[in-house]
Amino acid sequence: MDGSSSTGSRRARRGGGGITLGDVARLAGVSPITASRALNTPGQVAPETLARVREAVARTGYVPNRLAGGLASARSRLVAAVVPTIAGPVFMEMVQSLTAALAESGYQLMLGQSGYTESREDALLEAIIGRRPDGVVLTGIMHSAEGRRRLLASGIPVVETWDLTPTPIDMLVGFSHVDAAAEVARHLHAKGRRRLALISADDERAQRRNRGFADEAVRLGLAADASGIPVELVPAPTTLGSGRIGLTRLLERVPEVDAVFCSSDMLALGVLTEAAARGIAVPSRLAVVGFGDLGFAADTEPALSTVRIDGTAIGRRAASFIVDRAEGRAVAQKVVDLGFRVVERGSS
Amino acid sequence: MDGSSSTGSRRARRGGGGITLGDVARLAGVSPITASRALNTPGQVAPETLARVREAVARTGYVPNRLAGGLASARSRLVAAVVPTIAGPVFMEMVQSLTAALAESGYQLMLGQSGYTESREDALLEAIIGRRPDGVVLTGIMHSAEGRRRLLASGIPVVETWDLTPTPIDMLVGFSHVDAAAEVARHLHAKGRRRLALISADDERAQRRNRGFADEAVRLGLAADASGIPVELVPAPTTLGSGRIGLTRLLERVPEVDAVFCSSDMLALGVLTEAAARGIAVPSRLAVVGFGDLGFAADTEPALSTVRIDGTAIGRRAASFIVDRAEGRAVAQKVVDLGFRVVERGSS
DNA sequence: ATGAAAGCGCTAACAT
DNA sequence: ATGTTAGCGCTTTCAT
Numbered sequence A, B: 001m002d003g004s005s006s007t008g009s010r011r012a013r014r015g016g017g018g019i020t021l022g023d024v025a026r027l028a029g030v031s032p033i034t035a036s037r038a039l040n041t042p043g044q045v046a047p048e049t050l051a052r053v054r055e056a057v058a059r060t061g062y063v064p065n066r067l068a069g070g071l072a073s074a075r076s077r078l079v080a081a082v083v084p085t086i087a088g089p090v091f092m093e094m095v096q097s098l099t100a101a102l103a104e105s106g107y108q109l110m111l112g113q114s115g116y117t118e119s120r121e122d123a124l125l126e127a128i129i130g131r132r133p134d135g136v137v138l139t140g141i142m143h144s145a146e147g148r149r150r151l152l153a154s155g156i157p158v159v160e161t162w163d164l165t166p167t168p169i170d171m172l173v174g175f176s177h178v179d180a181a182a183e184v185a186r187h188l189h190a191k192g193r194r195r196l197a198l199i200s201a202d203d204e205r206a207q208r209r210n211r212g213f214a215d216e217a218v219r220l221g222l223a224a225d226a227s228g229i230p231v232e233l234v235p236a237p238t239t240l241g242s243g244r245i246g247l248t249r250l251l252e253r254v255p256e257v258d259a260v261f262c263s264s265d266m267l268a269l270g271v272l273t274e275a276a277a278r279g280i281a282v283p284s285r286l287a288v289v290g291f292g293d294l295g296f297a298a299d300t301e302p303a304l305s306t307v308r309i310d311g312t313a314i315g316r317r318a319a320s321f322i323v324d325r326a327e328g329r330a331v332a333q334k335v336v337d338l339g340f341r342v343v344e345r346g347s348s
Numbered sequence C: 001a002t003g004a005a006a007g008c009g010c011t012a013a014c015a016t
Numbered sequence D: 001a002t003g004t005t006a007g008c009g010c011t012t013t014c015a016t
Helices: A021-028 A032-040 A047-060 A066-073 A092-104 A121-130 A145-154 A177-190 A204-219 A240-253 A265-278 A311-326 B021-028 B032-040 B047-060 B066-073 B092-104 B121-130 B145-154 B177-190 B204-219 B240-253 B265-278 B311-326
Strands: A078-083 A108-113 A135-139 A158-161 A171-174 A196-201 A231-234 A259-262 A287-289 A306-308 A335-337 A341-343 B078-083 B108-113 B135-139 B158-161 B171-174 B196-201 B231-234 B259-262 B287-289 B306-308 B335-337 B341-343
Touching: A021 A032, A021 A047, A032 A047, A066 B066, A078 A092, A078 A121, A092 A108, A092 A311, A092 B108, A092 B121, A108 A121, A108 B092, A121 A145, A121 B092, A135 A311, A158 A311, A171 A311, A177 A196, A177 A204, A177 A259, A177 A287, A177 A306, A177 A341, A196 A204, A196 A240, A196 A265, A231 A240, A240 A259, A240 A265, A259 A265, A265 A287, B021 B032, B021 B047, B032 B047, B078 B092, B078 B121, B092 B108, B092 B311, B108 B121, B121 B145, B135 B311, B158 B311, B171 B311, B177 B196, B177 B204, B177 B259, B177 B287, B177 B306, B177 B341, B196 B204, B196 B240, B196 B265, B231 B240, B240 B259, B240 B265, B259 B265, B265 B287
Parallel strands: A078 A108, A078 A135, A135 A158, A158 A171, A171 A335, A196 A231, A196 A259, A259 A287, B078 B108, B078 B135, B135 B158, B158 B171, B171 B335, B196 B231, B196 B259, B259 B287
Antiparallel strands: A108 B108, A306 A341, B306 B341
């Protein structure tokens, strides 16, 4: 009634039935540790032994328990990614490439949403650290000094992305928001625009771009001071609708505006839509520039000028940073500036 | 040199220094299991003991190791979600709500991308099962019978979403693609449209909608048979650009078309864009209906009629299915049809 | 190339 | 209400 007496009986208590490495080893006629080596470091095992273990794995359908492996080896092969929200298209490209790159190296992604506030940040951090991930990829957030301290104290490799902070927690892959915005200002100036304006999300990063844009505009002699560049703020995350509203409000205040820099492509698409609805010609009467170069930007009418951020490259870089660190490889540089590119299309 | 002799020395070997439940217990002057109870089932612990343990946790900055906890209790508090790609906006809303709902119950999301092919499906499955998640949420995929068999054999609760298959692996929350498409056909017919057409992604689910649409059109007397409803296929994932191309091709073949049902809102936005560029009036000359009711649909010009799928509800339902199962609560019904809603706006 | 022993950090059982 | 004991399934260390 109790099945196999020698070892089966002792398993009956907990855990429940799954096939373990021990079962595989017994079937192959080797010790558990040899079976383990056959799976993890096949080079250390005699070919004939290897074959027997593999045969046993195939027969049983054994799938190694990574929880146990992670506990024993202190390597979970889990990487946590924190995004403000997955439901904005901006970070998707990065998360996609991060997931793919990690999977290729045998790592799995854990996703956490911080929201745009720092309220749940602490609980999220606890949940993450509790899993003992081999790395954490941060996108933009981690406002609280306390959170940064805890992460640092945990000893987990951290990659911050989408930005170039002067004082990174650990590793960093991003670009300069200020420089990007300044280059857009120069681009519009070169195109003969003189009445620049901003339609922007109210998050910190976008506002940093706004400052870069306004400062450069002042430098170009387009305003006496930064307050001379009108800004319409809309709540994050941005939508097509908020772009339409933004333009409507902007035109009420500053009818003579001849160029708008939007903090996202969605916002810019809203501006294009509203401009078309009002019969405002783009780009002849109004130039529009977006940010992100999302999939649709090249195909709008007119095609949207924007700032291209290579989210795929960011994700790939972040993955390799963490995998390198986890495998004990030396990381040559801890900070990578992936830059950006102002893509000129029909809308400007 | 060796630090604390009694227990410290034995930790020096592996693991490396983290604070453990044992440390907390010692500091609080209780046994490890009492400390464990103080954290997990505080009701079972005397208030004064509880306070001492909490104090010790605060002093040490202890964060429980969930790998160890999961191994011991056979409950990982990890849930795996599989999506074709995170980089399509369609599933984002669901993933977002799934992540949030799970986090609320103390569960964490692991993300896996299957791609639109079934090549990596097996490796992904192995990675997932290896983590012993408390549940798996599937979106659309799991083509291979072998994969379904392995999942079933693993004993992990499974929720399939976005569809209503007749033979679910386990639990299911979705809606009928065929019914949704049929209702769109009726809607267009009611609006006086007689020359219907489809612009659609080439994935299985979209094509199922196509069949539902065409069959209903035939039933309404709009064509002799399903092949009388023209279809333009574009590759998944869909983009604004492919919508423009789709309409262009469609008009070449069938200039007299007066209504298009698109398999996604992005596609529909492309159709609106191309129509505007060609001076084709929407809806008077051409009606357009999308699918998904993404964030921008209500704000396009004209506003986009579409099929609303409540991704948030799907995610929440899937989460509660899995959490209920994990906590041992009885699940009343294993299949939930969340339905859909045809949202009539300006474009039709 | 293989194995024995000892634990990783935690919790389920079974006391008391 | 608290403690003791025995693992969860794997891998490290140290032998052979």
